[in-house]
Amino acid sequence: MKGYIKREILKVTKELNREEDLIAVEKRLRLRVNGQEILKLYCSPTMVRELVAGFIMTEGIIEGSWCAERMEISYGDDIVVDVPAEGEVNLEGATITSGCVGGITFDHSLNTEGRKPSDISLGAGQLRELFQSFQRASNLYNLTGCIHSAAISDGKSLIVLAEDIGRHNAVDKAIGYCFLENIPLNDKIILVSGRLSSEMVSKCIRWAIPVVVSRTAPTALSVSLAEKNHITLIGFMRGIRFNIYTHPERVRL
Amino acid sequence: MKGYIKREILKVTKELNREEDLIAVEKRLRLRVNGQEILKLYCSPTMVRELVAGFIMTEGIIEGSWCAERMEISYGDDIVVDVPAEGEVNLEGATITSGCVGGITFDHSLNTEGRKPSDISLGAGQLRELFQSFQRASNLYNLTGCIHSAAISDGKSLIVLAEDIGRHNAVDKAIGYCFLENIPLNDKIILVSGRLSSEMVSKCIRWAIPVVVSRTAPTALSVSLAEKNHITLIGFMRGIRFNIYTHPERVRL
Numbered sequence: 310m311k312g313y314i315k316r317e318i319l320k321v322t323k324e325l326n327r328e329e330d331l332i333a334v335e336k337r338l339r340l341r342v343n344g345q346e347i348l349k350l351y352c353s354p355t356m357v358r359e360l361v362a363g364f365i366m367t368e369g370i371i372e373g374s375w376c377a378e379r380m381e382i383s384y385g386d387d388i389v390v391d392v393p394a395e396g397e398v399n400l401e402g403a404t405i406t407s408g409c410v411g412g413i414t415f416d417h418s419l420n421t422e423g424r425k426p427s428d429i430s431l432g433a434g435q436l437r438e439l440f441q442s443f444q445r446a447s448n449l450y451n452l453t454g455c456i457h458s459a460a461i462s463d464g465k466s467l468i469v470l471a472e473d474i475g476r477h478n479a480v481d482k483a484i485g486y487c488f489l490e491n492i493p494l495n496d497k498i499i500l501v502s503g504r505l506s507s508e509m510v511s512k513c514i515r516w517a518i519p520v521v522v523s524r525t526a527p528t529a530l531s532v533s534l535a536e537k538n539h540i541t542l543i544g545f546m547r548g549i550r551f552n553i554y555t556h557p558e559r560v561r562l
Numbered sequence: 563m564k565g566y567i568k569r570e571i572l573k574v575t576k577e578l579n580r581e582e583d584l585i586a587v588e589k590r591l592r593l594r595v596n597g598q599e600i601l602k603l604y605c606s607p608t609m610v611r612e613l614v615a616g617f618i619m620t621e622g623i624i625e626g627s628w629c630a631e632r633m634e635i636s637y638g639d640d641i642v643v644d645v646p647a648e649g650e651v652n653l654e655g656a657t658i659t660s661g662c663v664g665g666i667t668f669d670h671s672l673n674t675e676g677r678k679p680s681d682i683s684l685g686a687g688q689l690r691e692l693f694q695s696f697q698r699a700s701n702l703y704n705l706t707g708c709i710h711s712a713a714i715s716d717g718k719s720l721i722v723l724a725e726d727i728g729r730h731n732a733v734d735k736a737i738g739y740c741f742l743e744n745i746p747l748n749d750k751i752i753l754v755s756g757r758l759s760s761e762m763v764s765k766c767i768r769w770a771i772p773v774v775v776s777r778t779a780p781t782a783l784s785v786s787l788a789e790k791n792h793i794t795l796i797g798f799m800r801g802i803r804f805n806i807y808t809h810p811e812r813v814r815l
Contacts, residue, residue: 319806529567552572554569557572
């Protein structure tokens with residue numbers, strides 16, 4: 310499904326023009342586990358499998374194992390995603406338990422312990438080049454001006470780039486891709502277009518991603534969380550300029 | 563409470579500088595109705611009373627009347643807001659009913675019906691000037707680069723300007739201010755810094771605000787919602803340029 314539509318709009322400058330423009334698509338996603346709807350969210354209709362995988366894993370929606378390969382996605386007025394799970398879901402008082410056979414399964418409880426961000430080291434020039442390639446690759450943003458992006462990198466190139474109308478969704482998609490591909494995160498860098506609020510940084514802490522780089526600003530709470538959890542937090546990456554808020558020891562200047 | 567802190571950071575350009583910078587404060591707000599905690603959200607610690615009023619009214623949290631003047635706000639590690647209400651709260655299965663005497667009270671059920679956006683008319687130059695004064699007045703953004711803002715205007719000047727780390731919170735604060743001051747919204751303009759996703763436009767539809775203007779883009783779903791609900795949706799307001807997505811009849815070009 311495409312992430313944008315074409316639509317005629319009025320463009321006002323000194324004169325008035327009627328032009329076609331590209332507008333980002335926003336769809337409601339209804340997430341069902343073992344047939345029961347557990348939540349709704351709004352997203353761009355791309356990388357839906359990765360979004361749901363990243364969201365379920367990061368938010369701890371399912372306690373136990375579940376089958377990413379047997380996830381069913383249907384695209385209509387809403388996007389409906391059905392996830393079979395062996396574990397338990399505890400949301401709004403409802404508890405679901407049922408079977409799941411075969412496919413990739415995750416045991417959520419295995420992933421929440423013992424993760425530590427590694428002591429990788431990056432050159433300042435290397436960081437700038439990575440961020441530039443991230444921004445060049447952000448197609449939907451360049452087309453619509455309305456999209457956030459997130460990418461995971463090993464310091465050399467981008468492993469995955471995800472785009473979404475929501476900052477959190479873009480991060481969940483990028484992280485979800487790494488889960489599905491069995492790529493560890495505790496020696497990677499995450500690059501994001503949006504502001505670093507505490508919920509964004511918490512996702513990175515949960516998966517022990519050691520370096521978080523944004524085009525824009527962190528909040529005071531996210532700086533404090535990054536400080537405590539040994540995360541290198543970098544903001545305002547623009548051209549040759551960037552700000553290091555916490556743990557500068559990973560950056561060679 | 564101030565919306566920012568000062569903190570020493572490393573600024574990297576061609577050289578490395580250790581400088582003090584202003585960083586937006588992000589606090590967790592715990593909302594309690596008649597003593598029972600009903601939800602948590604993250605926000606900037608300014609205009610908290612307006613935020614809670616706008617949020618409660620727009621999201622329909624309380625069914626019945628409640629007392630804005632008797633709201634109690636305490637600032638600690640978290641911001642804790644206690645709201646006395648006569649109505650019912652139905653969130654996560656819990657139902658709360660209790661008494662509330664005196665003060666300003668709202669009857670939520672009265673406010674949800676019969677609202678229609680009015681047929682106001684605005685000149686293109688007037689819109690540009692309003693938006694410029696909105697951007698000049700957005701102090702926290704100018705200080706921290708990390709804040710969204712929202713303002714309500716009667717077409718001549720700004721009635722209220724609200725800032726928050728969250729797009730939705732900024733809108734709730736501006737709308738909440740108008741509730742507390744008994745200012746009708748169906749003949750006003752709302753100016754916002756952030757993207758117009760469906761949830762943002764839904765808030766404006768709910769209170770029949772006829773004109774919504776943003777510095778940046780709307781999503782396809784918000785364009786479709788504005789079209790159906792007779793809302794004039796304007797995006798990419800930058801300098802002399804702006805785009806009209808729906809109901810251009812309110813704008814004199």
